[in-house]
Structures are given as structure tokens and as C-alpha cells.
Amino acid sequence: MTMDRKDPATLLELAIQSLLNNEPAAIHALREIPRELFPPLFTAAFKGGCKKTLAAMVKTWPFFCLHIGKLGVQEAHDECLKAMIDGLQVLPEQNTATGGSKLKILDLRPQSDCRTTCSHIITKSPVCFHSCPYFQNFPLKREAQHSTANLGSQSQLPRNPTELVVDISLDNTLRATEFLCLLLNKVEQSIGCLHLCCRDLQIYKLSKYKNKVKFLNMLCIDHLKVDQASLSEANKLLSQMVLLDSLTLSKITFRSLNGKVFRTFLSHLERMDNLQELHLSYFCIRDHLHEVLRVLPNDLDFLNLRFCELSYRDFTFLSQSHQATHLKLLNLSNNPVSWEDSGPLRILLENLSGTLQHLELNHCLIADSTVSALIPALSRCSHLRVFSFASNPITMSMLMRIVQHLTLLMELKYVFYPIPVHCYEQWHPHGNLDQQKLAEVKAQLKMMLHRVQRNDMNWNTFSE
Template sequence: MFVKMDQKTTATLLELAAKSLLSSEPAVIHALEEIPRDLFIPLFSTAFLGGHKKILKAMVRVWPFHCLHLGSLKAQESYYDILESMIDGLPIPPPQNSSSRGHKLRILDLRHNSNCKTTCSQVRITFPFCLQSCRSSQHAVLNLENTQHHVRCLAIGNSGSEVESAQETMELLVDISLNNTLRTQQFLTFLSNKVEQSSGFLHLCCRDLQINRMSANKSILQILNLGCIGHLEMDQAYLGEIITVFAGMIHLHSLSLSNIPFRSYRGRNLKSFLVWLGQLENLQELRLSFFYLKDQLDKLLSVLPPHMDTLCLSFCGISMRDVTFLSQSSQATQLRVLNLNNNHIFSEAYEPFQVLLEKISGTVQHLEINNCMMTDSILLAIIPTLNQCINLRVFNFAFNPITMPVLKSLLQHLASLPRLKHVIYPVPIHCYHEQNFHHSLNRQKLAEVQAQVKAMLHMLHKDHVKWATYYD
């Protein structure tokens, strides 16, 4: 009698086989030339989660697919040790006499990406295909192979040496965080040495670069192709240092800057910064924190692309004049995410914000006005406009001096929003002793508020919508 096995059953059997193999590292390494291709993926996952560095190094050397991605895998410990083992397994330059399987690995992706499988489907058009391959650098595998294919089609000259170069080139995809820890510095030194030793065979592709204290990490930039970077996050850097990094980042789509010293704005620095910022045509997300912009937001908005969909300006000293300019900007009707946290924008008037809210009402999905000095009267005035934000999913207005009756009124009105999933609301002022806002919280009163909110949500059949405070 034959038993029909579904894909899930087959996967489970492969995982069991992989675990059985790992009981003897030398035997696994010796058998890599012979084991079925289908066993490589579950074996890799099991070896990675178990921290089998020698096996991982050997597997990279004979990987039978075009690409290898960490995907959703996370190491339990010795993360950098594991990454170094895998990088060390790259056969660079490739051996003249490759293994019986042939030398197939071209892209090693060491980024954590929950939506990425261990290897891409074996789709072929003219040459091996990978969804995560670099498209930004002329040294990337995909671009080199495109060039060689074009040369072949035109039959121009003898392209033998060029084809060989394209076939040998490999990509290493890695997110880099320069955080000044000793282990990070050791990893970056290892990475730099590997790239230099490859003599051009290895293309290092960094899509996400995080820099803490720019002055201590300038050397690593020399081995990076800045055109590959899509997201840049910098903390505690001078504007002049940021400008030097901008120069090669032509494909940047997300920029986060925080804790920029105010004294670095002097002279021509701010003007130069705005010039460079204006050259980032692909920019979609801008996040600034502790970046003083009072009465200067119009200058920033004038150089930003009109198609931007994310703008976060926390602790930026934003005034009502700035809010007015934002409401009149070309970006206003495109914004999906707007964060104005920790700016006292309601200390003067609320009308400019109400106009802004009307402009973004058709697109905004995530709105934060946490700690903006919003009072009962202001909230009551903007509730009708808030109710027009039909795509709103997340609303954060914590740490504003609101009373319980107004909070209840807001809850009843927002219940009609079809996509609202999460609200972070302020603790009503009666929960603080002697109306001392932000201090001396009465936990019993807060518990009563939370119970009332929960009961109202149940009565309105909105139990799936999470209303919470920062104290939950």
C-alpha cells in the first residue's frame, strides 16, 4: 500500500533527516557533495539555528542554488561568529576546478527579512534570477549579466574574458550598524578584509546603514557602494558629516536623522544640507528627531519630493507657522504617516492643524500628535475632521491634558472609522494627584478608566480595536 504525502509531511521528514545528519559534523561536511538538493534548505536552517559554524561554512562553499538568504532565521547566540563563518565559506576567487555540483552561489544575503525564503525559485529567463539581487551598482551580478547578455546578442568582439568576470562575481548583502561596540568593529574589520582580498570579485551591497557617532566610523564607508543604500539612519552627527555621506546615495528612499547638534546649523551648513537633500529624488520617508526646525519647515518642504508618504518631526520645535506651510505643501495630500510628537503646536491655535488634517484625511494611516499641548476644547474641535480620516489605522495622542468625558466622546466618534486598529490615548488628568500632569499617577483611577474604555468598546462592537495608554 502506498501512502500519499502532502508538502507539509515531506517538509517535516526533510527536517527530521537534517537533524539526524547534524549529529556528526564531519560526516555532514563529507556528505555535502552527495546529499540531495532538497535537503540543503532544511539542513541549512537547522545548522544555522543550532550554531553549527563549520557546517554553515562548508554549505556556503557548495550551495547548489543561485542565492542563499537568511530570511526569517535568527541566531540564538554568537551572531557575528555565524555570519563570519558563512562569509568565510565564499569561494573567492572561485576555484578553477569546482566541485561536481558546480559553483552556483552568486548571492549571499545575510539580512533578516521575514518575507524572504532561503532561496528564490529557480526561475530563468536568460540567466539565474534572484528577487533580492542588487540593481543599483554596475558591479552587481544582475547588471553584469545583463551587460554580457547584451554583448552576446550584438556579437561585439570577443567577450570571453568579460563573460568569465560576470560569472565569477558574487554579491554579499548585509545591513550594517555602526554602534561602536568592540564586536561590531571586529566584524567590520573582517568584512573589509574579505572585500579587499576578493580583488573585485565580491560586491558588498548594504541596503540599510545605521551610524551612531559618525566621527568614529568613517573608515567603513570606503568599502561601501553608497548607491546601494536605501535606508540611512544617523544619530549624533554634524550636518557637514551628513552631507559628505549624501554625495553617493542616489537611491536613498528612507532617511532618519536624530540628535543633530544645533551649533552645526550655523553658516552654510543648513543651506548645503538642503541642496543635497533636494537631490534625493527617490526619497519617500523622512524622520527627524531633535533636529531644530522652528519657522524653517518651509525651506525643508520646498526641496523634498512631492510623492513623499512618511514625515516624522519629533522634538523639532515645530510652530503653527510650520504647520501652516505643511498644510499648503505638495506633500500634504500624499502622506500616509505623519508624526508631530513632542512639538507644542497647540499652544497658539488649532486651526492650521485642522486644515492640515483635512488635507491628509484621504491618505493618512498613521497619525501621532503625542505631547503637543492639545486640550479638551481643541480635541472637540478637530474630532469631526478626524472622523473623515477613513484610512486611519493607528492614532497616538498620549500625554495631552484631556478629561474623561472628552475621551469618551472621541471613542464614540472614532468607532465609525473602518480601518482603525490601535489607539494610544492619554491618561485623563483626573488620574493624577492634584492635577499634577505627568506625575503622581493614581493607579486605581487609571484601572477604572481602562475598564470603562473596554466596556465602551464592547458595547460598540469594537473589541478588536486596541485602545491603550503607555502604562498598559
Template sequence: MDFKEPPTLCDTAIQCLLHHEPLAIQALQEIPGELFVPLFTAALKGRHEKILSAMVKSWPFFCLHVGPLSMQEAQPTLWKVMVESLFPAENPAFRSPKLRILDLTQHPGCKTKCPVITTTCKPCVRSCAYSERSLMKVQSQCSNSSSESEGQSPKTTMELLVSLSLDRSFRENEYFALLLSKVEQSLGSLHLCCRDLRIKNLSECRSALSHLDLKCVSHLAVVKASLISVLSLLEQAVNLDSLSLSKITCRSFNGRAFRNFLSQLSCKDHLKELSLSSFCLTDHLEHVLRVLPADLDFLQLPFCELSYSDFKFLSQCPQANHLKLLDISNNSICWEDCEPFYCLLENLSGTLQHLAINHCLLTDATLSILAPALSRCSHLRLFSFSSNPITMPMLRRILEYLTPMTQLKYVIYPIPVHCYERWHGRCSLDPQKLGAVNAQLKIMLQEAEREDMRWITYTG
């Protein structure tokens, strides 16, 4: 019988406070700062909006990060509660707040609060470093300003770190309106710092973008736009770590727009992740890759209509020699000569962790050639090659190649062609045959003592 560890005295006290909200809010004036983080975590998990609001108003630390905490579907409501609690009116019921940075992004690497400030580190690891309206630069200007009288205290300034999706949905518009309202209410004391920005239908979001400082954006995603309109964003978003462009129209690879696009990419020295989806690059991938940083980590090129010459250059260029993630799904790899792809896998054998080659028309013959190079990718953790026309014997052979790879935990495999009456007809799938395939794979994994490796497929 499994026994759960009994709750600690701290856990019991926190649950008692959560069940008596007025008592909890009143206790915020007295409880030690060490209890704020576990109480905040519990209040967030239990969706205690009044307690959360009071805690933001009296937060005793420099910063508050919600990224490490799971909020799921409660996010929009709880975000609004916390934003509305910024710049509270003076109230003797709350201790004097020290909060200067409220981080509502989903950054996984942050603790709920940063360590105590020392002389050798920044007050907060996520504080804005680029905008002229950032907290650090405003405070620096205040401390260096000779015009400020000696007895006058500097104006309280704050930063609100957010991720935004501008897609014209009612919920997103309502949230964005609240953010702008709070900025206006602060009379210049609140810096809205958008780190992750996703834009759908760029032409309809121009007015919203005018309220943001794009220097702050580190992750930019744009869906459905012309390349010319994207250029104006890239000119301002000069500190990108990640860029994702999908369904971008380009009239000519010989025109000024494409040349300016390459010029903007060449200026993104910090770029680690690039995704170009539904962006036709046939015989022009070379021009894009040449201007990218040599230490690129993630490269995603689905639906880019890549040619044999594109793959050949990809296998040779230094920008693709250290990738951790490569997604080339939905590009036909049906040539007789597979040497470029084979060389690419060999070059990435020491770094590649995630490989996706779904729906690439890979056949048994092609996979039999690639399998040895694939098996040498010793750091691979996820391999996805679904929707390719392969047979059951080849699937078994691939499994035998992959089971010795101890770091590989997830494989998304194609349904073998014998399970369909017609391979291209989704409605012709025979569930019984697919069930037999799953059973065989399970037995093979057990025999190889790799029950920690999950093999899954998609039937849709």
C-alpha cells in the same frame, strides 16, 4: 482538545540530519536542491553553525537571503559563520557552489532564494544596481571585454549585502573588521554592498566609511553630527529611499550649509521616507518640504520645535498630501486655531495609516475639534497620542469616534489627568485609578464589539 498535525516525511528527515551533524554535512553532496531551503531554515533556527557553514559553501542557488528568517539574538554569531564561509577552498566534500549573492539584510519582502533565472528578469531581486563593483556590472564588463582570452573563465565574483551600525561598540567593530578582512581576502572578487547604514557620532567613523561605496545605501540614518559633515554623506549617497537625521546641529538657516542641504534633498528623487528628529526647524519647515518628492510616504518630525506657520504650510503642501505615516510628536500644538491640523488630517484621510502626536500638549478642546477629521482617516491602523493632558470624558469620546474605524487595530492613549496628583509628576501616578481607566476602556471595546482593537498606554 487541540491536535497538532503530524510532521511530514521531509520534516522528519531534516530533524534527523540536524541531530547528526557529520551525516548532514556529508549528505549535502547528494540531497536534491529542493531540500536546501527547508534544511537551511531549520539549521538557522536551531543555530547549527557547522551545518550552516557547510551549506553556504555548497549552496546550489544564485542567491541566499536571510531577511525572511527570524534570527533574533543569534544574528551576530550566525552572520559571522556565514561570512567566514564565503570563498571556500576547493573541497571534494562539497558540491561546486553557485552562490553569488549572500544577503544578510533584514528585508522582509524576499524569499530565501529568488525564482529560477529567466531571460526577462534579473538573477536576483536584491542585486546591487549602482556600484561600479557590483556583480552585474563586473559580469557585464567581463562578457564585453575583448582582452579576455577565449579559453579563460571569468573570475568568480560575489556580493555581500549587509546592514551596518557604526557606533564604535566592540561587537559592531568586530563584525565590520571581519567583513573588511573577507573583502581583502577575496582580492577584489567580493563587493561589500551596505544597504542600511546607521552612524552614531559621525566624526568618529570617517575611516570606516572610506571602505564603503555609499551609492549602495538606500536607508541612511545619522545621529549626532553637524549639518556640514552630513552633506559629504548626502553627496555620495545618491540613491536614498530613506533618510533619518537626529540631533543635527545647524548654525544658521541663512548659511551655505543649509542651502546645500536643501540642494542635496532636491536631488533625492527616490526618497520615500524622511525623519528629522531634534532638528530645530521653527518657521523653516517650508524650505525643506518644498524640495521633497511629491510622492513621499513617511514623514517624521519629532522634537523639531514646529510653529503654527510650519503646520499651516504642512497642511497645504503637495508633498504631505499622500503620507502613509506622520509623526509630529513632541511639538507643542497649543494654539487656539487648529484649522491647519484639521485640514492636514482631512487631506490625508485617504492614505494615512500611522499617526503619532504624542506629547504635543493637546487638550480636550483641541481633540474635540480634531476628532471628526480623525474619524475620517479610514485607512488608519495605528494611532498614538500618549502624554497629552486630557480628561477621562474626552478619552471615552475619542474611543467612540475610533471604534467604527475597522482597520484601526492599535491605539496608544494618554493616561487621563485625574490619575495624577500632578500631571507633570510621573511619580504621582495612582495605579488604582489607572486600573479603573483600563477596565472602563475594556468594557467599552466589548460593547462596541471591537475586542480586536488594542488600547495600551505607557506609565514610564
């Protein structure tokens, strides 16, 4: 009988754990241990929630940069992050008092592919690829404008202030508000020696936070998500941004698509040459999608247009757009139109057949006739990995036909399919569902996938 056993701890791991069991001793040892031991000690301290040790390590960090990386992916560890921010020493006299920390970039963003410190930082002129590209070109920014008499003029400030790199989510919770206040207080205390670099900013109910976010340097942000705001409020944020990679706007209100506010929005989009992702939802652009497409980069990767009230005309313009030959992700869910002529959607899929990896057409009132017309184009999307067309009125016979064609796409692994109409007493996505009939559908799908040796595919409904 065999038993699963973990590999025994190494001598280094045992020594680190023994040291962390006595935090005062661990903190005292930081001035003596080789710098190569800092990364494994930091990892253990972070996982163990040793806040005092973490604060002390930030004060004495012997490398140019410190990233929480994959350590922050599984759990937020809010208290650990606060301790690290508290321990950050940015004023010249503070670093002298603690022995002179070399830390210039404290990166608190959870990233699964980022190491604790950049492995190449062993040269005389260290460079971290995660540093702020905007800030490198302009050493003294808005933070320096708040300098007090303690350091005098901006000319006395360090030419290379410390960077504190974060993602901020303002979601109407006390936790989010407290974290933002902590960051802003740290910046104020630094009197120009700390650059707060927010890369990913998410705001829910912009009106509640518009007075606080004005203290952030918007030029650093590359991912912006705004949920619930007026378009005029969103425009004020966008007017300060030029380096956006991803823009998400949801539940945005405005009076007219022919008014000045919408025109201003288009002008901001036109400046965003780096934009790779545009996500709009509950953002009515009916009969005006062509105006949005004309100002977007031709090489846009992701286009998400859920609940945008798109018209047949909009689908026609999309199928003829420059972006229709480059997109990797396309989400047109919840835009039901009359599909008497499915030509624009078919042409769109044909044009995207060489690049499309993720396609969503949920709740679009797509019936058998439309699916039948789309199957040849779908069958050509050889790079498709995810296809979701749930909550559409499809019959069982058409579903079986779709399975036969999509199983030939070897990169396609995930499919979210609509429950066939015969499983409902009267078809409706939320109608009375016959669970026995649905079970029979699933069994037949499983048998078909096994028959063609595509057990690597996952076919699910939204109810699973």
C-alpha cells in the same frame, strides 16, 4: 482529556537531523545529495547553529542566490553569519577547487518575506530580484580599485563578481565593530571579486566610524539612519547617495538654519527622487520646515518630525504642502505650540483623510478645545490604523467623546490615549498619578468598547 502535541517529524526532517548530528558526514554528503535538499538542510543547519556545515554549504551552494530570510528575524545567530562569510569563495581558483559553487548573491539580511533561494531561479540566465540594482549597471566598482598584483589589471577580474548583501548597524558595541572588520577583511581578500552591498546602514555617533564607513559603497544604501552627528558630517555621507528610500537623522547639530551647511543639506534632499520616508528628531528646523518640504518628493509616504521645535508657521506650511495629500504616516510629537488657532492642524488632517494610516501627536500640549476642533477631521480619516496622542492635558469628558467618534473608524485598531488630568494631583505626564482613578478610566473605556462591539480595538496608555 486532550493534550497539545506537535506534528510528528517527517522522514526528510529525521534524515536531515540525523545527518547534522555528524557534521563531518554532513559536509561530505554535500557533493552527493540532490540540490533540492540544500534549502531544507540549510534551514536546519542554521537553526541548529552548525557552523562548519553552513560554511561548507556556502562553498558548494548549487543555486544563484542564498538568503537567510526569515531565519534571521528571530535571532541574530552572529556565529552562523560569520561562518557563512568565512565560507564564501569568491576567487576563481577557490570555486574550481571546491567543485564550482554557483552562488553569486549571499544575502545576510533578516527578512520575514524572503525564501532561502528564489523559487524562479531555474532558467539559464538566473536573476535575483534582491540583487544590487546599482551594481548590475556597473559591474566593477570601488572594490576593484583595491586589486593587487595577484590578479593584475581590472580587465582580468570577473565581469560578475559575487555580491554580499548585508545590513550594518554601528552602535558603539564590540560586536558591531568586529562584524564590520570581518566584512571589510573579506572584501580586501577578494581583490575585486566581491561586492559588499550594504542596504541598511545605521550609525550611532558618526564621528567614531567616519573613517571606516568610507570603505562602503554608499550608492547601494537605500535606508540610512544617523544618530548623533554634526550636519556637516552627515552631508558627507548624503553627498554619495542617490537611491535612498528612507532617511533618519537624530540629534544632529549645526550652527544656523541660514548657513551653508543647511543649504547643502537641502540640496542633497532635492536629489533624492526615490525618498519615501523622512524621519527627523532632535533636529531643529523652526520656521524653516517650508524649505525642507519644497525639496521633498510630493509622494512622500512617511514624515516624522519629533522634537523639531516646529512653530505655528511650520504647521501652516505643512497643511498647505504637496505632501499633505499623500502621507501615510505623520508624527508631530513633542512639538508643543500655542493652539489658540488649531486651523492649520485641522486642515492638515482633512487633506490627509484619504491616505493617513498612522498619526502621532504625543506631548504637544493639545487640550480639550483643540481636540474638539480636530474631531470632525479625525472622523474622516477612514484608513487610520494607529493613533497616538498620549501625554496631552485632556479631561475625562473629552476622552469619552473621542472614544465615541473613533470607534466608528473600522480600520483603527491601536490607540494610545492620554491619562485624563483628573488622575493627577497636578497635571504633568510624570506627576503623581492616582492609580485607582486610572483603573476607573480603563474600566469605563473597556465598557464603552464592548457596548459598541469594538473589542478588536486596543486602547492603551504609554504606562502599559
